[in-house]
Amino acid sequence: MTWLLLLCAGSCFLSLGLLIPAIPVHVTGVLGQGPAWVGACLAVTAVCAVLARPLAGRLADRRSRRFAAAAGAALLALTSGAVPWTGTLPSFLACRAVAGVGEALMYVGLAAAASDHDRPGPALNGFSVAVNAGLLAGAPIAAAVAALAGPRAVWTLSAAVAAAAFTACLFLTDPRDGGDPAAAGEGRRSGTGIHRAGLVPGLAYWASVWGYTAFSAFLPLHLAALGGGSGPHFLVYGCVLLGVRVGGHRVLARMPAGRTATAALLLTAAGLVLFVAWPTVTGALWATAVLAAGQALGLPAFLTMAVTGVPAGQRGSAVATTTAFFDLGFLSAALALGAVAQSHGLARGFALAACVAGLAPLLLTLHPQNVSRRTT
Incomplete structure (x- = not known):
């Protein structure tokens, strides 16, 4: 388990944690919608994340953990950065749908990278610590940033954190880097991404x-x-x-x-x-x-x-x-x-x-x- 992987996981999930209080505020405030649409936006993200999981698994296995994680972090950065410039509910729903795909790619890529450790149990435990630390820290940081600079600044910060995570993900190692034929070839047996x-x-x-x-x-x-x-x-x-x-x-x-x-x-x-x-x-x-x-x-x-x-x-x-x-x-x-x-x-x-x-x-x-x- 490397500190780089922990940094990538913590940063990506901090980007998501910052949006826990920001999404309801944006939907009910900026967009002027009712609480029901808050639930709808969360549901759109969750559904797209589920649908994208098989694709994320195939990419992590056939291409690389690094590619899946970096692609997911990039999508999170793009969607969070676009929200302050969108003023309609359909465009916001589109951003949250793409963010669901990004979440799936990032999560699967990083978790698969942790599982490649010679002791996957402790490595996955460390990965889960970084995940929860990022999520738990996100809400209080978002509240402080919103109080100082306004709600739009939270989305900008989320995008910046995800962009930093994208850069860090580019330096992750992968089993294929060592030329291991088993690591490169076994994944081709899974045609659907469901194992x-x-x-x-x-x-x-x-x-x-x-x-x-x-x-x-x-x-x-x-x-x-x-x-x-x-x-x-x-x-x-x-x-x-x-x-x-x-x-x-x-x-x-x-x-x-x-x-x-x-x-x-x-x-x-x-x-x-x-x-x-x-x-x-x-x-x-x-x-x-x-x-x-x-x-x-x-x-x-x-x-x-x-x-x-x-x-x-x-x-x-x-x-x-x-x-x-x-x-x-x-x-x-x-x-x-x-x-x-x-x-x-x-x-x-x-x-x-x-x-x-x-x-x-x-x-x-x-x-x-x-x-x-x-x-x-």
């Missing part, structure tokens, strides 16, 4: 994302009903998530990825159950900490399961398949949990997400590594 090795970890990731979506979408409403604010809870979430990944990386590196993934899903489910069973501001803090620990364990374990035993030339497709389930999970959870919460209350929404995450470890028994272990 079977990524399906079971991807479904587990999908279930984990249901827990994250319930937390991020319903926490402010849950705490408002309890007479509290969500700021400290989101701070606890970020601190626990990064603390577990950074402080526990040595222990996690020695644990089988399947067991870590199971623990991640069960902790996520336990945190969601705590929101229902302990409906106080203090209870929500503990629930947040437990859920954050589960989310910290999840992504590195799912990606490690997807690439273990997969030839280097096919890992881009395996990573693309697994990460596509994030957007699928977010969209399906947002629609289903929103409907349940609207009709039956927030507690039922938390409970449904807990059931999805709690039952998902059963899926992991279908993973080829676990099947072969039981057979042996």
